[in-house]
Amino acid sequence: MEAIKLDEGKMPVETKDGKIILIDQRKLPHAIEYFDATELEKMCFAIVDMVVRGAPSIGVAAALAMSAHLRDLALAGDRQPTLADLDAVKAKLDATRPTAVNLKWATGEVHAHAKKLIKEGIGKETFAEKIFQFAQDMLQDHLARNKKLSEFGQSIVPESARVITHCNAGSLATCGWGTALGVIKSAHLKGLNPRVFVDETRPRNQGSKLTMWELMQDGIPATLICDNMAGYLMNKNEVDLVITGADRIAANGDSANKIGTYSLAVLAHHHDVPFYIAAPLSTFDPEIATGSQIPIEFRNTDEVLQIEGQSVSLQGAEALNPAFDVTPNHLIKGIITEQGILRPPYTQSIKEALDRNSGERN
């Protein structure tokens, strides 16, 4: 597979001389700093503290961390890792963040491949090389899938579309081209002149910090808004389309994404503005029937009580900080994937897409 060229300084997860290097997304857009997450403990911290974030990026980062850990175990010891080793490292990484499924999917892929390599009875050096290469290939595969997904997305972007997006589903979140932002970026490169309203996305402000940064780098017209302004704009007929990413999609199409996505979907529904999700198939969790079974992560309430480290409320104030919400399938006009745009009834279209995908990979 041909590697996709990425803009300088926009690659959230990279490997260099066997190390795993992350862009520290906590520091953007004010500084581009790198974070060495080769050690398992460092990667766990990086995921929890959101040095790396975005469901697909987390997945790839975790796959690399798991494979690097297995590689180093193999090279340091006198034998290949055991199944117990595989289970332990997977469990440790999976526990870092509960909502996005790409994490568990990615560690599951590494787990399965490592198990296969162990069965083959290859030497520990070969094992070490092959398992790390496998995760690096996953990264490249992700990039290709994002681009394919973005191409499929073009059919739903009208010329000069005014699009609202929430959080960051761009290069930083997805290890490459982007999903929601990938669709917009491809439309821009095609000369369709999209223009984006960017929800700031409280409490972590991934919209104002990351999405604005990516769009401005790509020269795509972007206007920052507070999350509570989306309804105002829709009511003024200033929005043609809403596209967001997703962190986990149930078998029936119910989609978990950054907190605020559900409110945006309800507003879009009320104003008859089409609401789309863009996500690779690794975001789907066919083992979960509906969105009610998706675990929602509650993060530290300091994220709400403080902004940029400064208190905006009172000592001892109570706050709530659900990091995600679930948008029910009936509010979603379509789900843009690398197997085309899935339409309702989702239980059927999702199953078909996953079957096709699995057929192509086998």
Place this chain on the structure above:
Amino acid sequence: MEAIKLDEGKMPVETKDGKIILIDQRKLPHAIEYFDATELEKMCFAIVDMVVRGAPSIGVAAALAMSAHLRDLALAGDRQPTLADLDAVKAKLDATRPTAVNLKWATGEVHAHAKKLIKEGIGKETFAEKIFQFAQDMLQDHLARNKKLSEFGQSIVPESARVITHCNAGSLATCGWGTALGVIKSAHLKGLNPRVFVDETRPRNQGSKLTMWELMQDGIPATLICDNMAGYLMNKNEVDLVITGADRIAANGDSANKIGTYSLAVLAHHHDVPFYIAAPLSTFDPEIATGSQIPIEFRNTDEVLQIEGQSVSLQGAEALNPAFDVTPNHLIKGIITEQGILRPPYTQSIKEALDRNSGERN
């Protein structure tokens, strides 16, 4: 009329020895500082920069500033102010903020009373005393109306109600008891155990800073949320009621209020949660037929691009900052006023309430 006792340190506008003293609401909740706005220029700055904010508080503050200015004109000169003087000072104050109508209503009241006093041909010392007393009486009248409105509001607050409110419609905004928060405060004092989810209300965070402060001072259980979490909570059946204030209400009930109120009203409608406005009759603008005629103030985009003075996006990033939006009458279950709870059809109920009010005052 008996003066209503207010909690220490919570009076946003006060007079002392002929001076007009404001709590500097920009500094809350971290510091209680006072701002002398006796001079007209100082008051204009205070309103524009939101030292004093909240439609009813702005109205009372402007009435006091106008009367103090006319008083000082009279005392400094050798004659009573002229009609041209009245027009000039009213125009200057009215130009400070365009959306809230209480400002124009209040300066109109002072204008009419000053005109009447001038016609009576009283001496300039008597004029000076009477015109300032008139504005001080308006302040007391406001307090009484807030309490009355809050009493009427009790009929729509169920026991142990979980209420969402947006922005600040408490003592600070309304020169006394509060409108939306007044209803909640009265319910709390009656032992109805309301519990409040407070929208932080970006970009100025009046929710996290002012509403949380007031509720915590009053011992009312309060939980701070980001504006984009309201839909999540409604979807979980954790909200029984939404109450907000208003900055201007058209003859048909369409209501302008802090940006985000409209989105909240749409969400409430979608989840069948009753959405109420609480506002004194001075907030109504019967000369405006529908909400589309209400001018929306656009404030400096730095309020969106920066949080607490720190940049959260990029140099040169574009942003949008409408300070208000308009909620159409069909999304409003009722408007709580000092003349009872107005119900649809609003064109009729609003006219009747304004007529009753005007009858009582004459």
